[in-house]
Amino acid sequence: MREKVLTLAPPSRIRRIRLPGKLFSRQAGLAYLLSAPAVFLMLLLLIGPVLLVCLMSFTDYQLGEQTFSFTGLENYRQLFSSEEFWKSLRNTIVYVSTVVPVSTALGLGIALLVESCKIWKAFYRAVYFLPVMATLVAMAIVWSFVLNPDFGLLNLVLHQFGFEGPNWLNDPSTALFSICCIGIWQTTGFNMVLFMAGLSSIPRELYDAAEIDGAGSAWDQFRTVTWPLLGPVTFFVVIISSIRSFQVFDLVQVLTKGGPNKSTEVLIYSLYTEGFSFFRTSYAAAISVVFLVFVVILTLIKSRFMEKKVHYS
Numbered sequence: 001m002r003e004k005v006l007t008l009a010p011p012s013r014i015r016r017i018r019l020p021g022k023l024f025s026r027q028a029g030l031a032y033l034l035s036a037p038a039v040f041l042m043l044l045l046l047i048g049p050v051l052l053v054c055l056m057s058f059t060d061y062q063l064g065e066q067t068f069s070f071t072g073l074e075n076y077r078q079l080f081s082s083e084e085f086w087k088s089l090r091n092t093i094v095y096v097s098t099v100v101p102v103s104t105a106l107g108l109g110i111a112l113l114v115e116s117c118k119i120w121k122a123f124y125r126a127v128y129f130l131p132v133m134a135t136l137v138a139m140a141i142v143w144s145f146v147l148n149p150d151f152g153l154l155n156l157v158l159h160q161f162g163f164e165g166p167n168w169l170n171d172p173s174t175a176l177f178s179i180c181c182i183g184i185w186q187t188t189g190f191n192m193v194l195f196m197a198g199l200s201s202i203p204r205e206l207y208d209a210a211e212i213d214g215a216g217s218a219w220d221q222f223r224t225v226t227w228p229l230l231g232p233v234t235f236f237v238v239i240i241s242s243i244r245s246f247q248v249f250d251l252v253q254v255l256t257k258g259g260p261n262k263s264t265e266v267l268i269y270s271l272y273t274e275g276f277s278f279f280r281t282s283y284a285a286a287i288s289v290v291f292l293v294f295v296v297i298l299t300l301i302k303s304r305f306m307e308k309k310v311h312y313s
Contacts, residue, residue, distance in 0.1 A: 048291070057285040064279065074196040085287070087262055088270040091176060094248065095266060098185040104237055106184065107191025108230075110223075114192070115199050125196070129189040136186060140254035143182050144169070169256055172263040179251050179264055191237050198233030202226065239302040246294055250300040267291055 037131030155165030
């Protein structure tokens, strides 16, 4: 009977089998160790304060007091039954719905014009981006002089054409409109830069192909090539501009302080006055939670729809 000989592979050819389930291996332990400072800072500076504000909104805590008690949904009941809250929310929505579409359209138009320039392109970029780089508080002070009813530049120009300029910042019918115009001026440059980045990503070959197919005019090329391929950039600009517009505070604080007759009081300014003027910290925390809900919704919308990427090549 022939014996079977079992041949063993050399030790170098034997494949090592790693046992599954070893979570804390050497590489994993090193990864956890390196990420620990970032996780700690995120808990300390981001997640921790958010949780603290959410918990504080269910109490009656006031700034400076040593004791507090849980009141449940009492702050939210007062908030949603307050006429001032609904007025500030309405002013915020009016500001966002005015600034976002106008600044988006102007940013796109200026980006197209600057991109088509053959010379001085860098100069125009810097000029239109200047309001974004400048300190908004300083610019707001300059605008307060421009809109001054007695010696302001705007009313002087209107007077030269035979019109009597209103008191822009002290008239309830024009105060919020003036704040919106300044917000548009400040946001347009930022949107222009984003659109120019999108325009530079569109290959020139697509315009040549569209011209061969009959899209000879600039409008036809914009309608068939530029606008469809700028879809993701446009969506990103709208969401980011909306979040930034919801956070408007500096203009209101410097120019009107919420007046006249709370016609320019926005959500963040209401939060500021309740928390640091009236020291109703728990009530201000409830306003913060409502504001956080709006921002989270916009962020989730951006994250959900920005997953659909467009490839230009």
